[in-house]
Amino acid sequence: MKKILLSVIMITAIVACKEDDTTDTQEINYSKLPQEFPFTTMATINGVGVINGGFGSGAAAHPTRKGEFYVITDRGPNTDYLNGKKFLVPSFSPTIMHFKINAEGNIEVLKYIKLKNPSGQPITGLPNPAGMGSTGEVAYDANGNVLGTDPYGMDSESIVAAADGTFWVSDEYGPHIVHYSADGVEMERISPIGVNTGTRKLPAVLAKRRANRGMEGLCITPDGKTLVGTIQSMMYVPSKSLATNKTLTRIVTFDIATGQTKQFLYQQDGGASDSVCDITALSNTEFLVIERDGNFGSQGGIKKVYRISLSGASDVNGTDLSAANGMQINGKALEQCTWAEIASAGLKPVSKTLAVDLVSKIGYEHDKFEGLVYLGNNKIAVFNDDDFGIVDDGNGNPKAKILPKTGKVDKGTMYVVDIQ
Known part of the structure; x- marks a missing residue:
């Protein structure tokens, strides 16, 4: 009997190892891409269908299983209204979708994971209260009635799938970096100094991100030690009226073990209305x-x-991480300085070279290209935020988000593209 049991254990172990090896080395059939994610209608507002979409605000590969991915929504379907947003489905919980490319080359959804507070209750995408990451935005329902806030609310924009099965998510409120369990329960919330959440902190200056322009991208280094986040656009440092360098934004790194941070400058091609979105590690x-x-x-x-x-780029954290305006040059915040002034001070931004232009390469049609995963061998997977199939009609009400070239409602789509 002992010999039989030992044989069964050995065979099981060999099969498990073989399956793991196959998963790691097998070629994934991407030939059927691009493909849209499967959707249903979440709600109908004023006769307009709001799809159960939004997946693509950020993306990450499964850390060990080739051909599996995670994509995340943002705070939910919304439109501009007065001094804030109409939340068309106020109870919506930011959600992670786990999917794979199956043997037939099709997208197969494996699981949906709602983000939850530390007590295990689903959160919403409603703004945070004052002092806890508020951007000053006011939340309204579809009829224009004022809604409340959510101390655990997230405007989630990017996701990291860690090797231990947990997730790191960045957002545009605080800006926060939040650590979630494999089931989506909050474990830790990391915010700028001065924001009353969590014990470990980001530099205070990051709280001067603009509303809806917070930490748009997040990834983890291959050694699993460091989170790397991108701020979407120029921050209002020291204030909206005084920030003048519209092509300057920031990258922040966070050492997971020690909590130590660094900041680097990034020079955008476009202006303050353009976006630096997702980031993935090479x-x-x-x-x-x-x-x-x-x-x-x-x-x-x-x-x-x-x-x-980041090699050769200057760390602009400065010596006082609690300084509201961060490092300065001759008494001016970095966002007040020209690139010539920054260079004269001996500070270097990160270096950059073009890898691919999706419009010229594949005729990319979507507006919100926001999810990015490196697949190896100079291939990337790219994803779009479809805004739940709706856009603002100019009066705070939804209308269908139509792709001008095809005339179809925009839906989250996965592409695989070669890069230089």
């Missing part, structure tokens, strides 16, 4: 980042991926 110092504008690809939109390197 090595511990080299990355790919998204730069985009807000136009559809067929309407002159800019959808580019750049290779960047």
